[in-house]
Amino acid sequence: MIMYMLMLLTAACVSYAATWGARLIGDRLELFSPIRSRDTHSHQVSRLGGLGIFAGFLVALIVASQSFFVKDIFHGNASPWGVLAGAGVIVVVGLADDLLDLRWWVKLIGQSAAASVVAIWGVRMTVIPFVPEPIRVESDIVRIVLTAGLIVTTMNAFNFIDGLDGLAAGVAIIGGVAFFLTAYWVHRNAPLTDYSDLATLLTAVVVGSCVGFLPHNWFPSKIFMGDSGAMLIGLLMASAGIVSTGQITSGLYDRANGIPTIIPILLPFAVLFLPLLDLSLAVVRRTALGRSPWSADRGHLHHKLMDIGYSHRTAVLLMYMWTCILAFGGLAFAVFPWQIVLAVDLLATLVMGLITAWPYLSRRDVQEVR
Template sequence: MTIYLLMMALAAVLSYFATWGARRLAHQFKVYTPIRDRDVHSDRVPRLGGLGIFLGFALTLLVSSQTYFVKGIFKDTFAPWGVLLGAMIVVAVGIIDDIVDLRWWVKMLGQIAGALVVALWGVRIFVFPWPGGPVPIESRPLQIFLTVFFIVLVMNAFNFIDGLDGLAVGVAAIAGLAFFIGSYWVRRNSSTQDWSDLSTLLMALLVGACAGFLCHNWHPAKIFMGDSGSMLIGLLMAAGSVGALGQGRNAFYDRIGGVSAIVPIVLPIAILLIPLLDLGLAVVRRTVAGRSPFSADRGHLHHRLLDLGYSHRGAVILMYSWTFVLAFGGIAFAFFPWQWVIIVDVIAALAMAWITIKLAKGPVKAQ
């Protein structure tokens, strides 16, 4: 655990200073986020923040490859480097989009390319999680297709919720921390003698990089992550999930410490529910209105909270709280008997629903 925490801290420090450099670069080349009707900011804010997150992650990954305990993760496999290369591709596409505003289908092709590299280099879905045990997926093309689909889905989910200062990066940090704790604990209590694990490392680096960036992105934000940051976060979160839950029978499928067989299905849904819910609602809303699912609007969950009278920070903190309840409520299945976890999760969800309604000040006219 100590090595993981050190890598997390290093990623945070490097991300903080790299984001500071990205801010200067964005100011120098005048890469600012346009002010649109649906946006909640009214000042020119630089973007390219995704570059800072990426450098914090990438540099720490390189250090990890030479560090005691975790360097074994890199032995005899291309998987970590596939994640790094895939991240480089989506960040490059995101930076170009931040500068010249690419068409949605061009950006989608970049997302698919990045996800494809991750899948081809070894991090892919080999099994389908099922309560009775993992169902092997024998077809390599099907493995790759499912992996690419899932990674692209999660990338767009985080892209959709990136609408308030600190929202997407904070949600990613909380969800990543839950997954990091659960992944490490399950690996630590498994029968294997090697406790190092790629998914645990990816989550540690993601949490650290997000924490470093959040220092610049908290309201009022000094820099936005842009599509380069949201797509990077989505790719890392998805790759970590696939690495932990889609690689075959592992400790997540065993009934140790009260782990239920349903955990492999519940876990990614619980951890990613907020961004996936926002994505699903947006697709339905826009499709019903006869518009492209990728067209922008002001109907996201965070916009709804603002319209209900929440302040900018209040809406962000509320969504943090929901993410904490859902993510840690999901990972709790790996620690405690599932019957008790369900009871506590239901109570916590009802409490959050009551708080959400209670703190709303009533509908306000959208600005």
């Protein structure tokens, strides 16, 4: 745990300092995000924050490769460097989009290229999570296609949810912590001679990079992470999930104090539920209106919260709370009896649903009285 925490702290410190530098460069060169009708900000803000997040990840990964305990992850394993290479590609694509506003199909090609780099030289989807038995994927071509498709989907999900100050970074921190605790707990309680794990390292570094970035991005934001930061987080979270999912058939999750095999299947979806839900609703909404699924609008979940009366900060905090319920509610299945967890999760969901809808319900009651 200590070494993972040191890597998290390294990523946080580097990310904080690098984001500060990116702020200075962006402000000096006036590389500001345009203020559009759908945007929630009213002042000029730079979009170079992805550079700070990437710097935290890059430095922490290099330090990890030379550090006690976690350096074992890199011995005879090219996956970490494949993930780093894919991250570098997506940051370049994201920066180009932030500065030049690329066409959607050009950005999609860039996303596919970054995801393919990870799939070819990094991690691959070897197992399709399925209940009651996971399905093994034997073909390398199918593995690469599945991996790239999952990474592209997750990148776009995080890109879509990045619409309010601190939202995407906070969601990544909460989900990453739940993911980290699960992966670490499993490996510490399994009969292994080497407890180091790439999924645990990736989530620790992602959380650290976002922790360092968040103070600059909290409302009112001093800098945006832009597409480069949002897509980078999506790529790293998806890569960690793929590594974790690939361990299902190894028996690791069965040996760790009887942890249910469904947890590595459930948790990635629970952690990414809000971004993926927002992505799915956006695609359906835009397609139904005869528009491109990649065209921007003001119909995302966080926009809806503000439309019914929540302030900017309150809407972000509500999204945080929903992420906590989903992420840690999924994690709890690994520790407590499923009947108790299910009951608590349903109660928490009901309470949060009422809290979320309260401005709308109260306004409707007032209108009925009038």
